[in-house]
Amino acid sequence: MTEKDTLSAKALTLISHKLRTPLSIINGYSEAVLSQATKEKFSPFTTKALGEIHKQGNRMSLLVDKLMAFNQVITADEQTLEKQPVNLKSVIKECAEKAIAQEGVAEKGLPAEQTGGVKRGTFIEIDCSSQLTLNANEHMLKLCISELLANAIKFNNKLEKTIKVQGTNHGDSISISVRDYGVGIRPQDVSKIFEPFYQVDDYFTGQISGWGLGLPMVQRILDLHRGSISVVSDRGLGSIFTLSFPL
Ligand SMILES: Nc1ncnc2c1ncn2[C@@H]1O[C@H](COP(=O)(O)OP(=O)(O)OP(=O)(O)O)[C@@H](O)[C@H]1O
Ligand SMILES: [Mg+2]
Numbered sequence: 312m313t314e315k316d317t318l319s320a321k322a323l324t325l326i327s328h329k330l331r332t333p334l335s336i337i338n339g340y341s342e343a344v345l346s347q348a349t350k351e352k353f354s355p356f357t358t359k360a361l362g363e364i365h366k367q368g369n370r371m372s373l374l375v376d377k378l379m380a381f382n383q384v385i386t387a388d389e390q391t392l393e394k395q396p397v398n399l400k401s402v403i404k405e406c407a408e409k410a411i412a413q414e415g416v417a418e419k420g421l422p423a424e425q426t427g428g429v430k431r432g433t434f435i436e437i438d439c440s441s442q443l444t445l446n447a448n449e450h451m452l453k454l455c456i457s458e459l460l461a462n463a464i465k466f467n468n469k470l471e472k473t474i475k476v477q478g479t480n481h482g483d484s485i486s487i488s489v490r491d492y493g494v495g496i497r498p499q500d501v502s503k504i505f506e507p508f509y510q511v512d513d514y515f516t517g518q519i520s521g522w523g524l525g526l527p528m529v530q531r532i533l534d535l536h537r538g539s540i541s542v543v544s545d546r547g548l549g550s551i552f553t554l555s556f557p558l
Contacts, residue, residue: 433474475489484556488554
């Protein structure tokens with residue numbers, strides 16, 4: 312990295328840190344006031360406005376978190392990257408539980424327990440041997456799986472969403488694939504989705520939120536592990552994203 316890049320990375324980290332405190336105050340207070348809505352008999356407008364403040368506050372917090380994670384991954388160095396043996400099945404399970412729990416917050420701007428249940432029709436099926444161990448940076452591996460799961464949930468308009476995650480040992484590599492039956496990606500967009508800030512047009516995906524940082528981050532993490540990412544997708548039928556880690 313050049314000196315200028317290092318300075319930009321430092322500035323981004325500092326800005327993100329500084330934004331965290333006011334955002335957590337906005338989110339905390341709006342949630343607390345919103346919980347009084349029925350007792351205090353707020354007007355529909357006040358309740359709606361508070362709900363919107365809370366929703367957008369949560370979105371901003373997620374953006375700040377993602378910017379920080381992106382920055383961390385971009386500035387990481389392959390030579391000094393910490394790796395440890397990771398049990399793949401338990402990592403996938405942890406990420407799946409988190410993805411389902413977060414879905415309610417992202418969509419409604421309210422904690423999942425206030426939105427009528429955690430599952431909301433999303434089912435993540437895991438097919439992976441409990442013996443499968445991968446030598447990787449655990450935090451980054453979780454980021455990869457979480458980003459792919461978040462996309463698989465987000466770019467799917469169906470009421471019932473089924474996602475299949477598979478971990479496979481190929482002898483010389485270990486692959487993790489995430490399959491969804493959502494909107495799919497047009498062939499002309501497939502090569503562009505790994506570019507930072509690239510998002511396919513709203514009208515096609517019916518997109519809920521996002522900044523186009525997830526896949527570039529996953530790509531960079533795979534580069535740091537000397538692995539690769541590939542995608543097979545059919546418009547209207549869904550997508551399969553596959554991560555491959557050399558052994
Ligand atoms: N599983 C998927 N199905 C359909 N389209 C997808 C899928 N995953 C990614 N895409 C497309 O690729 C684009 C880039 O994905 P990426 O994860 O980088 O960004 P994002 O999800 O839009 O935003 P962010 O990850 O920063 O919240 C998405 O905007 C979407 O158009
Ligand atoms: Mg994403």
